[in-house]
Amino acid sequence: xxxxxxxxxxxxxxxxxxxxxxxxxxxxxxxxxxxxxxxxxxxxxxxxxxxxxxxxxxxxxxxxxxxxxxxxxxxxxxxxxxxxxxxxxxxxxxxxxxxxxxxxxxxxxxxxxxxxxxxxxxxxxxxxxxxxxxxxxxxxxxxxxxxxxxxxxxx
Amino acid sequence: xxxxxxxxxxxxxxxxxxxxxxxxxxxxxxxxxxxxxxxxxxxxxxxxxxxxxxxxxxxxxxxxxxxxxxxxxxxxxxxxxxxxxxxxxxxxxxxxxxxxxxxxxxxxxxxxxxxxxxxxxxxxxxxxxxxxxxxxxxxxxxxxxxxxxxxxxxxxxxxxxxxxxxxxxxxxxxxxxxxxxxxxxxxxxxxxxxxxxxxxxxxxxxxxxxxxxxxxxxxxxxxxxxxxxxxxxxxxxxxxxxxxxxxxxxxxxxxxxxxxxxxxxxxxxxxxxxxxxxxxxxxxxxxxxxxxxxxxxxxxxxxxxxxxxxxxxxxxxxxxxxxxxxxxxxxxxxxxxxxxxxxxxxxxxxxxxxxxxxxxxxxxxxxxxxxxxxxxxxxxxxxxxxxxxxxxxxxxxxxxxxxxxxxxxxxxxxxxxxxxxxxxxxxxxxxxxxxxxxxxxxxxxxxxxxxxxxxxxxxxxxxxxxxxxxxxxxxxxxxxxxxxxxxxxxxxxxxxxxxxxxxxxxxxxxxxxxxxxxxxxxxxxxxxxxxxxxxxxxxxxxxxxxxxxxxxxxxxxxxxxxxxxxxxxxxxxxxxxxxxxxxxxxxxxxxxxxxxxxxxxxxxxxxxxxxxxxxxxxxxxxxxxxxxxxxxxxxxxxxxxxxxxxxxxxxxxxxxxxxxxxxxxxxxxxxxxxxxxxxxxxxxxxxxxxxxxxxxxxxxxxxxxxxxxxxxxxxxxxxxxxxxxxxxxxxxxxxxxxxxxxxxxxxxxxxxxxxxxxxxxxxxxxxxxxxxxxxxxxxxxxxxxxxxxxxxxxx
Numbered sequence: 001x002x003x004x005x006x007x008x009x010x011x012x013x014x015x016x017x018x019x020x021x022x023x024x025x026x027x028x029x030x031x032x033x034x035x036x037x038x039x040x041x042x043x044x045x046x047x048x049x050x051x052x053x054x055x056x057x058x059x060x061x062x063x064x065x066x067x068x069x070x071x072x073x074x075x076x077x078x079x080x081x082x083x084x085x086x087x088x089x090x091x092x093x094x095x096x097x098x099x100x101x102x103x104x105x106x107x108x109x110x111x112x113x114x115x116x117x118x119x120x121x122x123x124x125x126x127x128x129x130x131x132x133x134x135x136x137x138x139x140x141x142x143x144x145x146x147x148x149x150x151x152x153x154x155x
Numbered sequence: 156x157x158x159x160x161x162x163x164x165x166x167x168x169x170x171x172x173x174x175x176x177x178x179x180x181x182x183x184x185x186x187x188x189x190x191x192x193x194x195x196x197x198x199x200x201x202x203x204x205x206x207x208x209x210x211x212x213x214x215x216x217x218x219x220x221x222x223x224x225x226x227x228x229x230x231x232x233x234x235x236x237x238x239x240x241x242x243x244x245x246x247x248x249x250x251x252x253x254x255x256x257x258x259x260x261x262x263x264x265x266x267x268x269x270x271x272x273x274x275x276x277x278x279x280x281x282x283x284x285x286x287x288x289x290x291x292x293x294x295x296x297x298x299x300x301x302x303x304x305x306x307x308x309x310x311x312x313x314x315x316x317x318x319x320x321x322x323x324x325x326x327x328x329x330x331x332x333x334x335x336x337x338x339x340x341x342x343x344x345x346x347x348x349x350x351x352x353x354x355x356x357x358x359x360x361x362x363x364x365x366x367x368x369x370x371x372x373x374x375x376x377x378x379x380x381x382x383x384x385x386x387x388x389x390x391x392x393x394x395x396x397x398x399x400x401x402x403x404x405x406x407x408x409x410x411x412x413x414x415x416x417x418x419x420x421x422x423x424x425x426x427x428x429x430x431x432x433x434x435x436x437x438x439x440x441x442x443x444x445x446x447x448x449x450x451x452x453x454x455x456x457x458x459x460x461x462x463x464x465x466x467x468x469x470x471x472x473x474x475x476x477x478x479x480x481x482x483x484x485x486x487x488x489x490x491x492x493x494x495x496x497x498x499x500x501x502x503x504x505x506x507x508x509x510x511x512x513x514x515x516x517x518x519x520x521x522x523x524x525x526x527x528x529x530x531x532x533x534x535x536x537x538x539x540x541x542x543x544x545x546x547x548x549x550x551x552x553x554x555x556x557x558x559x560x561x562x563x564x565x566x567x568x569x570x571x572x573x574x575x576x577x578x579x580x581x582x583x584x585x586x587x588x589x590x591x592x593x594x595x596x597x598x599x600x601x602x603x604x605x606x607x608x609x610x611x612x613x614x615x616x617x618x619x620x621x622x623x624x625x626x627x628x629x630x631x632x633x634x635x636x637x638x639x640x641x642x643x644x645x646x647x648x649x650x651x652x653x654x655x656x657x658x659x660x661x662x663x664x665x666x667x668x669x670x671x672x673x674x675x676x677x678x679x680x681x682x683x684x685x686x687x688x689x690x691x692x693x694x695x696x697x698x699x700x701x702x703x704x705x706x707x708x709x710x711x712x713x714x715x716x717x718x719x720x721x722x723x724x725x726x727x728x729x730x731x732x733x734x735x736x737x738x739x740x741x742x743x744x745x746x747x748x749x750x751x752x753x754x755x756x757x758x759x760x761x762x763x764x765x766x767x768x769x770x771x772x773x774x775x776x777x778x779x780x781x782x783x784x785x786x787x788x789x790x791x792x793x794x795x796x797x798x799x800x801x802x803x804x805x806x807x808x809x810x811x812x813x814x815x816x817x818x819x820x821x822x823x824x825x826x827x828x829x830x831x832x833x834x835x836x837x838x839x840x841x842x843x844x845x846x847x848x849x850x851x852x853x854x855x856x857x858x859x860x861x862x863x864x865x866x867x868x869x870x871x872x873x874x875x876x877x878x879x880x881x882x883x884x885x886x887x888x889x890x891x892x893x894x895x896x897x898x899x900x901x902x903x904x905x906x907x908x909x910x911x912x913x914x915x916x917x918x919x920x921x922x923x924x925x926x927x928x929x930x931x932x933x934x935x936x937x938x939x940x941x942x943x944x945x946x947x948x949x950x
Contacts, residue, residue, distance in 0.1 A: 018282070034187035035180015037410075039358045040443040044866035047358060075180035088178040092170055095835050099665030100177025101359040101410030107178065126874040133866065135358045135411050136665045138842030138903075139874040141835060 009077030046132035075104035086152035096145030098136035164678030201266035204859020221283030228263035256314035270448030336472020340463035359410020382702020409664035453527020496531030540909035614918025624898030653761025660700010661712035681747020706898030798822035811937025840903020
């Protein structure tokens with residue numbers, strides 16, 4: 001067991017966990033934040049994406065102990081039902097989600113993508129989301145959502 | 156649009172009510188739910204395709220840290236636990252029934268596919284269960300695997316009561332008439348096609364959490380289901396012998412289904428069974444590898460197609476012989492999918508006087524195969540729309556014009572096909588023409604030439620499809636072998652203050668029912684959608700319903716809701732008449748207001764509902780208090796969506812990569828309730844069809860190992876594999892439901908694979924390529940190009 005201390009959505013948290021605990025398990029099971037999802041076991045689907053010191057990471061591919069001292073932001077930390085983040089609002093406006101399972105990872109990826117490239121082309125977005133699988137939408141409306149989200153984040 | 160349309164009502168592209176919880180991480184999926192004291196189960200699965208179990212030693216594992224119990228097939232048999240049942244069987248050509256082998260929830264002496272459930276290890280933590288599983292020693296006597304579908308009949312028999320590995324031998328149509336048409340044909344067109352095997356891959360893996368309450372001796376099962384009432388019925392009545400009234404099944408937020416979450420699987424039954432034995436909640440969550448191995452797969456047919464044309468190129472007959480891979484056990488709708496949902500679709504949009512088909516359902520030592528988005532209809536459409544292109548090429552006609560001249564004319568409805576269905580309404584030329592315009596079909600040859608100047612092969616391909624949604628009526632389905640009804644239910648409860656709860660027997664796992672159904676209710680009652688709550692997925696809260704699949708939710712479930720609302724309005728009008736001291740016949744309900752003709756008297760819904768629940772001034776002599784109505788709706792016929800999809804591709808001969816450069820489709824779904832949601836369904840369906848045609852393939856090696864069992868090996872469509880889609884509609888309203896709706900969930904997946912393969916072949920026809928199997932992977936396409944160019948060079 002190792003004590004892990006991180007800043008999670010702006011709050012300092014710590015817990016003793018087995019050394020082999022994945023960051024996604026720490027977030028979901030230890031901290032009971034279930035918005036971060038697990039969709040595969042090979043780092044392909046992106047449902048588990050969170051921000052680690054501002055960079056998007058697949059939290060299923062990282063040990064919780066490796067995040068020691070880091071600032072971790074999950075989908076619960078970027079907006080609320082009363083005050084959606086512009087990217088969340090853009091997904092809502094553009095029907096960028098259906099079953100909702102890939103959505104947290106997709107939104108976290110999109111925010112990072114736009115942070116690095118404030119005016120992405122459709123091609124930039126499609127290539128930038130290559131690490132996120134959605135089975136429902138065919139991506140058409142996700143691309144529209146990210147375009148709209150980029151616009152709203154820039155305003 | 157119907158009268159009473161509000162800005163949020165029927166026809167409005169209303170943003171979804173359910174979005175915010177998903178966008179903020181507040182969705183509540185089964186794996187998100189935990190119970191105090193819960194135990195975790197890990198399933199040890201067979202790593203052999205076909206083997207006898209000679210021994211299972213669990214002593215060491217039982218002593219491992221955290222292990223609470225270990226169960227095998229012997230325990231299942233000792234407790235008399237039944238297996239998942241087949242929900243629909245067919246009668247064979249010779250009049251005999253479908254052969255139904257047993258399907259124990261933990262293998263009893265024999266395993267029949269890689270992934271078959273052998274041992275359940277239950278521990279305090281999942282990690283402990285997994286660690287202990289390593290200590291379980293299972294010995295197998297390996298048997299010959301049965302992997303190849305074409306030779307399955309001549310391979311080792313898998314089940315005692317399934318001779319020749321044939322579960323069923325089904326036929327439909329008039330064999331003599333079809334053969335006569337082929338004998339008399341001016342042109343006979345022949346095509347062998349394979350419909351490749353797919354893994355549905357809903358992004359949320361299956362999961363279950365079962366809890367037993369010893370106080371009232373009842374169970375609660377949270378599970379990833381598209382139809383919680385069916386799950387309750389099957390687990391309660393057929394597997395665990397639990398009174399249905401003592402089993403509550405909750406399907407909370409479910410992360411996609413596409414068919415794979417219709418069926419009852421062994422895992423959820425094991426959790427339920429063990430929760431009572433151990434008096435602790437039992438939780439299971441699949442990892443993706445388990446989903447690949449043990450979710451029901453889709454498609455996997457081999458078809459031999461022969462089509463007859465007369466001298467005017469009109470179709471005169473069709474014969475299709477199909478081998479369907481059903482896999483190791485009969486999953487719930489594995490039999491109906493390649494038969495009743497396949498054979499009647501073989502007339503497509505066309506006038507074909509004589510059709511005959513034979514479908515043989517084969518057992519193999521692979522995962523069970525069942526309905527996957529489209530379920531039988533994509534397989535039928537694929538072979539038909541492929542052979543249509545081959546026929547057009549063979550007789551030298553444009554494929555669009557060949558289709559057009561063979562369409563059932565729009566004045567021919569209702570149209571009786573020779574394969575059992577009666578199409579109520581349609582107009583197939585209108586969406587064809589619109590789609591051709593949308594993609595600039597006339598300008599294609601110029602685009603082909605321009606692409607050639609860049610060294611690319613450009614191709615265009617189309618598919619004009621029909622599908623049959625909202626399977627019904629129940630009595631007909633029953634006569635055809637269904638063991639379930641096919642109605643849907645709804646309860647509409649108006650609260651005292653005028654807000655409305657709607658309990659539906661359907662289930663939403665991405666389709667947006669919370670919004671679409673609220674629009675119907677709001678529109679009919681003249682209230683805001685924010686006043687309407689849709690409740691689904693909980694057998695304790697909703698009336699018995701059949702769930703969501705087969706694009707049935709709106710056409711059947713929405714119609715049930717509309718009927719229940721009509722009953723509410725009928726009752727409310729009588730209450731209004733009483734309150735306003737008017738005759739019933741003088742009360743008019745429109746725009747949410749009850750008025751008395753010729754007066755300024757007026758009541759709104761909340762006035763009526765308050766009077767219904769506080770009935771001080773109330774027509775007690777005529778009505779019971781309250782304002783709540785239930786309707787069950789059993790449709791009179793299937794609904795028949797149709798349309799045309801057109802794909803345009805460019806192929807790089809250096810790499811064989813097929814780039815999808817444009818997509819245009821025009822669908823006729825009848826009336827649209829929420830066009831934004833409909834368009835999303837079309838997009839998603841096309842993407843899955845593109846996946847089948849270009850990227851996805853579930854492959855077993857000759858020993859029966861699934862060699863595409865992760866996202867590293869099974870190619871899912873990604874954002875950069877797809878273009879934007881051009882989507883439009885024409886409307887012929889369904890004639891036999893009040894909403895005039897048909898269903899839209901599967902159309903994209905049905906229409907798109909043949910359009911895409913036709914486009915690939917069209918691109919390569921100039922160099923002599925005439926066939927392409929799915930998926931049209933870069934390697935396959937590159938080889939085809941090289942073989943063709945070498946053959947041309949040799950001439």
